[in-house]
Amino acid sequence: MGAGAAAADACVPGPEAKVSPMSSHHRLLRDCPVTVIPAGDAAILEAGTEVEVTQALGGSATVRTPMGLFRIAPADLAALGADAVELYAAKAGNVATGPLDESALWEALKGCFDPEIPVNIVDLGLIYDLALTAGERGGRKVEVKMTLTAQGCGMGPVIAADAKAKLEALPGVESAEVAIVWDPVWNPRMISEAGRKQLGLE
Numbered sequence: 001m002g003a004g005a006a007a008a009d010a011c012v013p014g015p016e017a018k019v020s021p022m023s024s025h026h027r028l029l030r031d032c033p034v035t036v037i038p039a040g041d042a043a044i045l046e047a048g049t050e051v052e053v054t055q056a057l058g059g060s061a062t063v064r065t066p067m068g069l070f071r072i073a074p075a076d077l078a079a080l081g082a083d084a085v086e087l088y089a090a091k092a093g094n095v096a097t098g099p100l101d102e103s104a105l106w107e108a109l110k111g112c113f114d115p116e117i118p119v120n121i122v123d124l125g126l127i128y129d130l131a132l133t134a135g136e137r138g139g140r141k142v143e144v145k146m147t148l149t150a151q152g153c154g155m156g157p158v159i160a161a162d163a164k165a166k167l168e169a170l171p172g173v174e175s176a177e178v179a180i181v182w183d184p185v186w187n188p189r190m191i192s193e194a195g196r197k198q199l200g201l202e
Helices: 002-010 074-080 082-092 102-109 156-168 193-199
Strands: 024-027 032-037 042-045 050-055 061-065 068-072 127-134 140-146 173-180
Touching (some): 032 074, 074 082, 102 127, 102 156, 140 156, 156 173
Parallel strands (some): 140 173
Antiparallel strands (some): 024 050, 032 042, 032 068, 050 061, 061 068, 127 140
C-alpha cells in the first residue's frame, strides 16, 4: 500500500482496534465533496459512485470505495439519499440546552470523532486543555488545545474544525478556537477506560 497506508496507520491507535460495526452500501445520487482519508485533501466523488459506509458518528460519514477512504461532511449526507441523512444525522448527538459550563463543553466535544476511529476525541485522550472565558460581545469564548494520534495524520484540521463547529453550536458560545499541539506526544495510554473497551484494547 506504500506511503498512503503508512499515513493511514499513523492515524489509528493500533491494529488491534475494532472498526465501527456499521456498514451499508449506497450509490451517490449526486457529485459529492469529500475529504480524502488520511491525507486531508479535498476531492469530489462523482454521482453514481458506489460507496460503503464504514463509520457514521458525530454527524459525518466515512465511506470506502476502491479508491480508498473518504469523509462526507454533515452538509453533504444528502448525496447518500434521504434515508441515509435521517439515519446518520441522528448520530450527530444532541446540542446541550442547560447551563453553559465546562461539562457542557466536554459533552459537545464527545460528539467529535476521528473518521477512522469509532471513539470520540475526548475518550481518545486528544483534548489537552479547555478554557471558558468572557467573549468580546457578551457571550463566552472557548479555547481548546488538542492533539492527534500522530503528527503524520492529515485529518487534524478537519477534526479541529468539527470540534470548533460543535462548540460554537452551544447556546451562549460566542466563539471557539481549537489549536493543535504536539506536547506532550500522544500515546495509547491516554485513551480512557471507556475508549479502550470500545476499541477492544481491554
